[in-house]
Amino acid sequence: MARKALKLASWTSVALAASGICLYSNKYLDPSDFGAVRVGRAVATTAVISYDYLTSLKSVPYGSEEYLQLRSKVHLRSARRLCELCCANRGTFIKVGQHLGALDYLLPEEYTSTLKVLHSQAPQSSMKEVRQVIREDLGKEVLVLAVKQLFPEFEFMWLVDEAKKNLPLELDFLNEGRNAEKVAQMLKYFDFLKVPRIYWELSTRRVLLMEFVDGGQVNDRNYMERNKIDVNEISRHLGRLYSEMIFVNGFVHCDPHPGNVLVRKRPDTGKVEIVLLDHGLYQALTEEFRLDYCRLWQALIWTDMQGVRKYGQRLGAGDLYPLFACMLTARSWDAVNRGIGQTPVTATEDSEIRNHAANYLPQISQLLNRVPRQLLLIFKTNDLLRGIEAALGTRASASSFLNMSRCCIKALAAHKKQKTRSLFRRARISLRESFSLWKINLHELVLHMKGLRLTGWLRALLCWLLPASH
16 A cells, blocks of 8 residues: 555656646746646545545434435535635636536536536636646646556546547637537528627637627526526427437537527517537537447437447447446436336436446446547537436437437438439438338327327316316
8 A cells, every 4th residue: 555655656746747847838827836736626625525525424324314414515515615626726627517517417416506607607717827727737648647557447548638639629719610600500400599600800719709699598497487488499409409410410519518508589589599609619420430329329219229239339338338328328227228218217217327326437437438539528418418408307308319319310311322323222211211200200299199198187187186166
């Protein structure tokens, strides 16, 4: 144990020295503000949180009412400490905090409600601080290598690779402007989508001037109630929007936390709109990946377990394909086997996922290091979208899966048509596509009729139980 501690100290010293040299040599930075400060804050916060959990809950019977009340208080204290850490360290810490704040289906409510403030009230940074964050994040590669040396069962290098690739893109505002215009043109047939206009004559790589568009955050149910906006309509629109991006176009907005997705009623027509902001981070999917991802989701939606295994393995999951399926759907393996479109999410299943997630961290880390890099941002996007659905109370609805399936069918049919010159084969493909879409429409109609019948039964039951007084 002592040798491991000494080894850790040695590697950490090298890492912090590298960060220090990198920062000191930069004329834009204050030599007193080293990367070690941010690392030190993170380590100290983690230690305080761990100590709080260990000591506060130690003498209380597990599962008792007192235990649950005390645990909620510890959750809240820890969440506030994490939020303070994110605000103090800024940069990528804010990004991580925003992501955590959207994981309503996975994290305790005390954490998500506390960290949600980062979606719309994150601290602002000067360009001096932005440059500093970039250099610190790149300097942390040495520290990650040290951790990998000490704990080889955890795979961390994908974190470094993704941070190095994505941060410069997010900070290039001309790139963000081009992305905004590309997605607006790509999805122009969606009359419910609003992408603010770019004023190019007043924009540079460091300054982006966009049209101002007002609205409420997509997870703000009170705003929607005040403005008579249907949460189910918003959820359907958001699902269609991202299904088209991922499965059909392969160009995906990868930062849909609630601060970047607004809803409103258009001032001129009164129609509901989704306003998409912050276009710095997009993922362009290769055709091979996009098509395999389509096939995997088709297998998941229609409970084709052989297909789940085949396409999960083709996407790099190997023998971890059951865990891969659970991570993609945020459902238990039992729910995946029974059909994610047939079985609604229950409080018991949510609790099971939360309680057991920590037990699979080594396998999750191994899986994330194994799958194609383009899938990492898709995982993040899925998490953020599910957080929005959880806040709206529309998570895992059958209609959302059917919309995904429609897009998968369209994408696979378009690919097959591109691969053949035969008019007869193209006609056959179009016919099969139309028949598959017709089956989905019929299935959706049956579900709708069942819902109406159930509503009628409930109304009749209430009238019988509570007869009107004469």
